[in-house]
Amino acid sequence: MPTNRGERGHYEYKSRLSDWDSRAGVRAGVRRLLEEETAEKVYFSPALDPIIRHPLLVRLGKEAERSLLIYHLYSYLEFTASFEIEVVNRGAQRIAFGKSGLDLPSEMLFDAYKIYCDEAYHSLYSIDLKVQIEAATGIKPLPYNFGDFLRRFNKAREAVPPNLRPLSGLLFVIVFETLISSTLNKIPKDEQVVLAVRKMIADHANDEARHHAFFSSFMDVLWPQLSKRQKSILGPILPHFIIKALEPDYEAIKRRLKMYDLRPEEIDQIMAESYPWPEVIDGLRKTAGATLQLFRRNGLFEDPQTLEEFQKSGLII
Numbered sequence: 001m002p003t004n005r006g007e008r009g010h011y012e013y014k015s016r017l018s019d020w021d022s023r024a025g026v027r028a029g030v031r032r033l034l035e036e037e038t039a040e041k042v043y044f045s046p047a048l049d050p051i052i053r054h055p056l057l058v059r060l061g062k063e064a065e066r067s068l069l070i071y072h073l074y075s076y077l078e079f080t081a082s083f084e085i086e087v088v089n090r091g092a093q094r095i096a097f098g099k100s101g102l103d104l105p106s107e108m109l110f111d112a113y114k115i116y117c118d119e120a121y122h123s124l125y126s127i128d129l130k131v132q133i134e135a136a137t138g139i140k141p142l143p144y145n146f147g148d149f150l151r152r153f154n155k156a157r158e159a160v161p162p163n164l165r166p167l168s169g170l171l172f173v174i175v176f177e178t179l180i181s182s183t184l185n186k187i188p189k190d191e192q193v194v195l196a197v198r199k200m201i202a203d204h205a206n207d208e209a210r211h212h213a214f215f216s217s218f219m220d221v222l223w224p225q226l227s228k229r230q231k232s233i234l235g236p237i238l239p240h241f242i243i244k245a246l247e248p249d250y251e252a253i254k255r256r257l258k259m260y261d262l263r264p265e266e267i268d269q270i271m272a273e274s275y276p277w278p279e280v281i282d283g284l285r286k287t288a289g290a291t292l293q294l295f296r297r298n299g300l301f302e303d304p305q306t307l308e309e310f311q312k313s314g315l316i317i
């Protein structure tokens, strides 16, 4: 169980956003501009894109590798731009306006307001960088459809009754905001990547470390306020939320591959060999380590059905 409860069981919230005015990117950061010579650099870490190493793509040469990494970055930026506004900020807004249906410390409501501003800015600078890269490289982004992602997320919660849907939306935000994504973690340190991309992702990671602390506290406040029945409905959908939040966007990757001189069966082969499920779920388990720990300390795995769903998913072994 969470330990930071006062004598009368009231949650003692410790804000990580009290110095927001001097530390948040939107208050103290600078606009990142693409200014260096980029011929030697790549736009996304090859180590984070398994298809790059596939022999059928290596055969296509360096130019194909370079453009594939640009397409990967575009997808990441477009996803971020939409996700921040259409998912995280819907939750942040409900919390900030006291409409979460939960009893929360007032400081938490104000912190959610700050997060709302952060996420809007993350969305803005994601698009800013995408536009700059398109202008510098001449490579046009492929059509991106965030609706496909929302459909997959809604499918993961189709068993949730309508009265619990808003709560399931907040849980999805908690999941996403407490995952430690390898993109945020590794790209800032990867010297092969162009500096503006590394700096922008480092800016984002700085803000997200504070959001991580907020949403961990938010989970600690939210979960004990649910009834046993609500917990037994919502707990078992959480492994599916983690998987939907993190698994590769297979359809978008296939659309990218269709831009190259590859036969349909070669594309299928690249996909199957680059994303074997045991490797994918291994990676997801690591990325979700802090989230799983947060769930454990809130007693989620004491519910047999929740535990069973997590074990079946492969997120707990």
Ligand SMILES: [Fe+2]
Binding pocket: 084, 118, 119, 122, 204, 208
């Ligand atoms: Fe963000």
Ligand SMILES: [Fe+2]
Binding pocket: 088, 119, 177, 207, 208, 211
């Ligand atoms: Fe965030």
